[in-house]
Amino acid sequence: MGARTRKAPRTGADAGSEVRRRASAAVSAVLHEGWRLEAALDYEGLGQADRALLRELATGTVRWAVRLRAVLDDLLDRSLPRKEKRLEALLLVGLHQLSHTGIPPYAAVSATVGALTGKQAWARRLVNGVLRRFGRERDDRLARVDNRSPALRHAYPDWLVEALGAGYPENWEAVLAAGNRPPPLTLRVRGDRSAYLEGLAAAGIPGSALDAAPGAVALEEFLPVGALPGFAEGRVSVQDGAAQLAAALVAPRPGERVLDACSAPGGKLAHLLDWAPGAEVVAVEAEAGRLARIRETLDRLGLEAGALVHGDATAPAAWWDGRPFDRILVDAPCSGTGVIRRHPDIKHLRRPEDIPALAARQGALLEALWPLLRPGGRLVYATCSVLPAENREVVTAFLEGEPGARTATPEADWGRPDGPGRQILPGEQGMDGFYYACLEAPEAAA
Ligand SMILES: C[S@@+](CC[C@H](N)C(=O)[O-])C[C@H]1O[C@@H](n2cnc3c(N)ncnc32)[C@H](O)[C@@H]1O
CATH class of the missing domain: 3.40.50.150 (Vaccinia Virus protein VP39)
Structure with missing residues (x-):
């Protein structure tokens, strides 16, 4: 993974491209080399906002990759050369930004093209052209893919859609959709949950109690553990309610x-x-x-x-x-x-x-x-x-x-x-x- 590490540059535009570059490296490691995403993410030298953006871009692209790959196949006149795995991953990161995030399209395209440091002009032209075209035809392009199959619509492999369909004949599609919703960050509070919730509110961190688990508190936004009140002192652990x-x-x-x-x-x-x-x-x-x-x-x-x-x-x-x-x-x-x-x-x-x-x-x-x-x-x-x-x-x-x-x-x-x-x-x-x-x-x- 060492080859993927590089210190983040200083300017905002360069930093944005560096985040896309690292996101595409992590996505490629998962899709092409079988890495776990957590192990593939390289946060070194990034500030908190860029770390959060990197996490969101890589996680979201991996989440929607099955759907985005179908969109990309439709957009390309001919398949990418097999060795251009990182380029494919970068295109997917670009398509994810334009499909599922609120990032303004011009910013998404320019930061994504900017991630192609050292690449030849053809690659820049390709990424620029594919993303701009998708930006113009987005809803139609997505609808075309979504109508082909539930597996593409919900971005799951066929075998898993079949297994869930057999297991949950009535609500398999809801199960697929739920798996695509970003989860809360759930904590197990040791001691008084209400007092902890009050502390969160005082710190301006929105959180709520989960009914099913007596000690569980769900935070709407992801926070690094170091930023969780009481984490270092052992007042809370990160643990899902189930x-x-x-x-x-x-x-x-x-x-x-x-x-x-x-x-x-x-x-x-x-x-x-x-x-x-x-x-x-x-x-x-x-x-x-x-x-x-x-x-x-x-x-x-x-x-x-x-x-x-x-x-x-x-x-x-x-x-x-x-x-x-x-x-x-x-x-x-x-x-x-x-x-x-x-x-x-x-x-x-x-x-x-x-x-x-x-x-x-x-x-x-x-x-x-x-x-x-x-x-x-x-x-x-x-x-x-x-x-x-x-x-x-x-x-x-x-x-x-x-x-x-x-x-x-x-x-x-x-x-x-x-x-x-x-x-x-x-x-x-x-x-x-x-x-x-x-x-x-x-x-x-x-
Ligand atoms: C689902 S995780 C357990 C999570 C853990 N109970 C917790 O709450 O943090 C399953 C764990 O079982 C371990 N494991 C797998 N096969 C095992 C075996 N035959 N004997 C003991 N541990 C095993 C895995 O290495 C893994 O750490």
Whole structure:
């Protein structure tokens, strides 16, 4: 990525072009090289306003790339040479600005053309011509693409539209649309939520309470964590409202032994520790590099887990001491299709063949961890997926092989019943798409 880094120039016009250049580098890294967007964004040397603009341009372009690529194909007389990947990305950044932002067209075009430092005149002419033409014919060009298919209209890959159509025959299009709406920045407030909201209001930061999650506050605008009141002191964490429902479902009590089986970066672990300070919580994470993320989370909040284990939760023989757990949280690795509004790169990074492979891992986690539960103990299965193949189908298949297990998912004022659990769809009550299922082990025979 080093080649993409360059210090931001001083003048406003140059800075605007530098932001477009970096946005196109990040978009290209996602679309052509399979990078995660967050890892591809290079903020170095940019001021706060330019950082925000870079984030918006790159995220928005990645969000709408399927639609914008179809628009671009229509606008080009002949395809771009295959090696011109960055040029394609820059054109998409330009089209995004003209389609989905309030940036004045002349400013969008000139800053985008200005990003072509060192490029030949033909490339400048091409970008200038394509963007100006699109600016003149915008509504017609978009309508032509949108009428071709829901996948193009909502900018999703075909396979995902089909999977969501099969899962939600009545409201699949609403699910697609919700995944394109920029999400709120949601916080988990530790302590008095009303007092925190008052502090936000005093600081001029608009925020509101989320009904479904008692500690959740949604901010309308994205802010870097350093600008969040009380963040450094551990008064708040960034955590979606749906993710904040986990602790109440696990509901650990002081003195109980709890397993958080897929723990990094530790958001739900921290909530469990806040919920029951006297519980002994063992956190397991398979990726060694991500253990540091858990430590960072806990250190900032002044919390400590009972144990932090680098291990594979599907192979507990390597790390389990044989003492049963009262509660287990399985926050399984998943497709992330419920959080596409936060991570639009998921549209491009996931492949249809990932889903059965993930479902197999999710089933393996349930099977490996169930024997670690004490009689009468509770296991909570969670994903941030909206695909039934990773949710109700995984849990239903597990229950078929474990007839003693009892479904104990509570009635709730969030989500909808879905097989043995409840499904939240993206955007509902301000939350991400999530699935939760609670299972209880049979009591020991007297
Ligand atoms: C959805 S994330 C968990 C999010 C976390 N619970 C939180 O709230 O911050 C899933 C995590 O499970 C980890 N993981 C995947 N397979 C695993 C396995 N077999 N054993 C343990 N951890 C695993 C991934 O590396 C990833 O960090």
